Amino acid sequence: MNVTLKIRYNSPAGIVTQGGTFPLKRRKPEQVAYEWLQEIKREVNYEGFVQVTVDEEDITEKVKSLGLK
Numbered sequence: 001m002n003v004t005l006k007i008r009y010n011s012p013a014g015i016v017t018q019g020g021t022f023p024l025k026r027r028k029p030e031q032v033a034y035e036w037l038q039e040i041k042r043e044v045n046y047e048g049f050v051q052v053t054v055d056e057e058d059i060t061e062k063v064k065s066l067g068l069k
Contacts, residue, residue, distance in 0.1 A: 003029050003054050007037060010047040029054040030062040037063070 006019040018040065022032050033052045040046055052063045 003032060005029070005033050005036060006051075006053045007033065007040065007049060008051040009037075009040065009049040011045050012047070015050055016044075028062075030059050030066060033059065033063050034066045 001024050002021050003024060004019065004021045006017060008015055008017045010016075020036070022036065024032060030052075033054065037049060037052075049060075049063075051058065052060045
């Protein structure tokens, strides 16, 4: 099963939105989002995320509970 994620995060250029479709592979959507945010942090000048949605449902608080800022 796949999920569609949208992540809004702060960068020096302002608020950026990225989206994509990812396989769950026995993971929860917030785990997939957390892993993707870790990848984004390695690749761009990331200053904190604003919102995370999965299939249009807001899961921001679930991702924050995994320890991401």
